[in-house]
Amino acid sequence: MNQAATTSFDQETGLDPREYSLLIVDNDKAHARAMTESLERVGYRCTVATSGPEGIQKIDQNVYHVVISDLVMNDIDGMQVLQRAKRSLPDCEVVLVTGHATVSKAVEAMQEGAFTFLEKPITPGRLRAVASKAIEACHLKQTNTELRQRLDEKFGFEGIIYASQKMQEVIERIKRIAPTDATVLITGESGTGKEMIAQAIHQNSPRKNRRMKALNVRAVSETLVESELFGHVKGAFTDAASDRIGAFEYADGGTLFLDEVGDMPMSTQIKLLRVLEEHRITRVGDNKSIKVNCRLLSATNRPLEQMVDEGTFRNDLYYRLNIVTVHIPALRERPDDVVPLMDHFRKMFIKRHGKSPCSFAPAVTRRFYSYSWPGNIRQLRNFVETMVVLDTDGVLDLNDLPPELSEASDLSPTTGSESADLLPSAGDSSLIGRTMNDIERWAIEETLRLTAGNRDEAAKILSIGARTLYRKLDKYKQEDGDAPEEPEDDTPAT
Ligand SMILES: Nc1ncnc2c1ncn2[C@@H]1O[C@H](COP(=O)(O)OP(=O)(O)OP(=O)(O)O)[C@@H](O)[C@H]1O
Numbered sequence: 001m002n003q004a005a006t007t008s009f010d011q012e013t014g015l016d017p018r019e020y021s022l023l024i025v026d027n028d029k030a031h032a033r034a035m036t037e038s039l040e041r042v043g044y045r046c047t048v049a050t051s052g053p054e055g056i057q058k059i060d061q062n063v064y065h066v067v068i069s070d071l072v073m074n075d076i077d078g079m080q081v082l083q084r085a086k087r088s089l090p091d092c093e094v095v096l097v098t099g100h101a102t103v104s105k106a107v108e109a110m111q112e113g114a115f116t117f118l119e120k121p122i123t124p125g126r127l128r129a130v131a132s133k134a135i136e137a138c139h140l141k142q143t144n145t146e147l148r149q150r151l152d153e154k155f156g157f158e159g160i161i162y163a164s165q166k167m168q169e170v171i172e173r174i175k176r177i178a179p180t181d182a183t184v185l186i187t188g189e190s191g192t193g194k195e196m197i198a199q200a201i202h203q204n205s206p207r208k209n210r211r212m213k214a215l216n217v218r219a220v221s222e223t224l225v226e227s228e229l230f231g232h233v234k235g236a237f238t239d240a241a242s243d244r245i246g247a248f249e250y251a252d253g254g255t256l257f258l259d260e261v262g263d264m265p266m267s268t269q270i271k272l273l274r275v276l277e278e279h280r281i282t283r284v285g286d287n288k289s290i291k292v293n294c295r296l297l298s299a300t301n302r303p304l305e306q307m308v309d310e311g312t313f314r315n316d317l318y319y320r321l322n323i324v325t326v327h328i329p330a331l332r333e334r335p336d337d338v339v340p341l342m343d344h345f346r347k348m349f350i351k352r353h354g355k356s357p358c359s360f361a362p363a364v365t366r367r368f369y370s371y372s373w374p375g376n377i378r379q380l381r382n383f384v385e386t387m388v389v390l391d392t393d394g395v396l397d398l399n400d401l402p403p404e405l406s407e408a409s410d411l412s413p414t415t416g417s418e419s420a421d422l423l424p425s426a427g428d429s430s431l432i433g434r435t436m437n438d439i440e441r442w443a444i445e446e447t448l449r450l451t452a453g454n455r456d457e458a459a460k461i462l463s464i465g466a467r468t469l470y471r472k473l474d475k476y477k478q479e480d481g482d483a484p485e486e487p488e489d490d491t492p493a494t
Contacts, residue, residue: 010042010132010135012132012136013132013135013136013139015135015136015139016043017042017043017044017132017135018043018044018045020044020045020065020066020135020138021044021045021046021047021062021063021064021065021066022039022044022045022046022047022064022065022066022067022068022131023046023047023048023049023055023058023059023062023064023066023067023068023069024036024039024046024047024048024049024068024069025048025049025050025051025052025054025055025067025068025069025070025073025078025081026048026049026050026069026070026073026097027050027051027052027070027073027074027075028070029050031070032048032050033048035068035122035127036048038124038127038128039127039128039131041124042128044131044135047062047064051073051075051076052073052075052076052077052078052080052081053075053076053241053242055067055069055076055081056076056080056081056084056241056242057234057242057243059081059084059085059088059089060084060088060242060243060244060245061243061245063089064085064089064092065091065092065093065134065135065138065139066092066093066094066095066115066131066134066135066138067081067082067085067089067092067093067094067095068094068095068096068097068118068127068131069081069082069094069095069096069097070096070097070098071096071097071098071105071109071117072098072099078096078097078098078109079105079109079112081094082094082096082109082112082113082114083112086112086113090141091138091141091142092138093115093134093135093137093138094113094114094115095114095115095116095117095118095130095131095134096109096114096116096117096118097117097118097119097120097122098117098118098119098120099119099120115133115134115137116130116133116134118130157171157174157175157200157204159196159200160193160196160197160200161337161340161341161344162334162337162340163336163337163339163340163452163453164334164335164336164337164452165334165336166329166333166334167329167334167337170197170326170327170328170329173326174197174200174201174204174326175204177201177324177326178200178201178202178203178204178205179204179205179206180205181205181295182323182324183276183295183296183297183298183320183321183322183323183324184198184201184296184297184298184323184324184325184326185261185298185299185300185304185321185322185323185324185325185326186198186297186298186299186300186325186326186327186328187299187300187301187304187325187326187327187328188299188301188327188328188329188330189301189330189376190301190375190376190378191375191376191377191378191379192328192329192330192331192376192377193328193376193377194259194299194301194328195214195257195259195299197326197328198212198214198255198257198259198297198299199212199257201255201297202254202255202257202295202297205255205295207253207254207255207295210251210252210253210254210255211250211251211253211254211255212251212254212255212256212257213247213250213251213254213255213256213257214257214259215228215229215247215256215257215258215259216259216260217258217259217260217261217263217264218259218260218263219260222265223237225264225265225268226268226271226284227240227244227246227284228246228247229246229247229248229268229271229272229281230246230248230271230275230281230282230283230284231243231244231245231246231248231249231281231283231284232244232246232283232284232285232286233283233284233285233286234285235285236283236284236285236286237284237285240284240285243283245283246281246283248275248281248292248294249281249290249292251294252292252293252294253293253294254294254295255294255295255296255297256294256295256296256297257297257298257299258296258297258298258299259298259299260299260300260301260302261298261299261300261304261321262300262301262302262304262307262313263302266312266314269313269314269317270314270317272317273314273316273317273320275292276296276317276320277320279291279292279293280292296321298321304318304321304322305318330373330376331373331376331377331380332372332373335369335370336449336450336452337452338368338369338373338380339365339368339369339450339451339452339454339457340452340454341377341380341381342360342365342368342380342384343454343457345380345381345384345385345388346358346359346360346384346388346396349384349385349388349389350388353388353389355388355389355391356394357394358388358391358393358394358395358396359394359395359396359460360396360457360460361395361396361397361398362460362461362463363397363398364396364397364398364400364401365450365451365457365460365461366461367398367401367405368380368383368405369450371405383401383402383404383405386402387400387401387402440472441472441476443462444458444462444469444472444473444476447461447462455469455470455473
């Protein structure tokens with residue numbers, strides 16, 4: 001294809017055209033050829049599709065940096081090509097070619113995400129200039145994606161907020177599991193952070209530079225689940241207009257995360273088991289198998305073991321998925337995480353919604369702490385977001401609480417949780433007969449445990465100044481014979 005490439009680096013952008021792949025989609029073969037030759041002459045790698053369906057098929061199967069498509073074609077039009085490219089190739093830029101009569105349509109296309117449009121007749125100089133700009137835009141998007149990925153890698157664990165011993169143990173466990181290729185089953189109630197843990201495992205594994213594909217089995221209809229997992233060939237079922245790769249092929253070399261795996265139909269379970277044993281998939285409607293290499297992580301909030309007993313989940317698949325288990329405790333079982341999470345989401349949503357700084361009233365912190373969180377961290381996150389968005393006076397007060405919390409039917413500490421002995425109880429008889437200093441020390445230490453070491457929060461709850469709290473802590477250290485801390489180090493210790 002690349003017969004006449006003479007130039008190496010693009011004068012304007014400094015990029016090497018030979019590193020970029022372009023797809024030309026045009027019903028008019030002569031026009032497609034003329035565009036291709038003009039682009040190949042300066043070094044681009046071009047592929048031609050002479051119909052809309054062929055263009056879509058190529059987009060599904062290959063990676064292109066720029067797609068140049070005619071807008072009006074007699075089968076699938078350029079808008080559909082644009083939509084498919086935007087869906088399948090997030091960094092790709094799409095240029096639409098149009099005759100004079102369809103300029104208004106092209107403007108609409110740009111609103112849908114097209115990079116620009118070229119009006120016929122197209123000169124080679126104009127075509128190359130537009131291709132060069134589109135390549136530059138794609139390159140920028142890729143650079144951003146890479147930077148984001150690097151940040152994600154760096155913060156693979158740090159993005160997970162926790163202070164409790166229980167989560168500390170979970171993190172220790174995933175640190176040991178992540179570098180291996182072991183199949184992992186992540187269990188826990190809805191909203192406990194199973195997907196987040198799956199991402200951290202991927203980010204801290206040798207596969208981190210390859211793709212991670214998440215597929216929520218519950219969100220896909222029973223008839224489509226196999227096509228989503230294994231892909232399909234054209235005509236495999238009524239809507240299969242072209243060949244399509246599935247999650248296993250997409251994540252080849254990387255990680256596949258199957259969320260809500262307990263919802264998988266029995267007929268698909270046996271096929272999944274076979275793939276895990278043979279490392280080969282067969283697209284729906286095809287008869288040849290393809291080799292795949294994916295690390296499988298799965299998650300469920302359903303009792304798989306019980307489902308095995310009831311005959312609704314295959315025993316053999318259960319043992320395959322369950323080589324290593326990571327259980328994420330419900331938030332009510334780790335109340336020490338509540339305050340750090342409140343603080344994290346408060347800051348995050350202030351920034352995201354461009355709000356002025358605000359803080360939680362101590363009574364709200366106490367109520368969050370003692371709530372049972374049936375929806376776990378997702379629910380806490382949503383509550384904090386609502387409160388931050390609606391805040392007008394900089395204080396997130398009891399009046400700002402969502403109804404579930406303001407009615408607060410369950411203010412009592414949760415049974416069997418760490419919280420029971422943490423909440424200051426007015427009737428703690430063990431304190432009777434002790435000195436005021438001891439009682440005060442006990443109250444300060446318990447409040448610091450409640451705030452996971454965050455002294456600012458603790459001072460607010462105790463209604464004393466942060467420096468007063470610091471002085472008292474210093475005094476306790478001296479009483480215990482420890483060296484006092486530097487006074488300026490009064491940062492929250494979360
Ligand atoms: N420890 C954590 N630190 C910060 N954010 C968290 C933490 N755990 C969960 N989240 C956030 O809470 C929300 C729910 O988490 P996630 O989707 O991972 O839960 P899940 O257990 O997979 O839920 P489901 O079972 O419903 O799919 C997400 O916005 C996630 O970023």
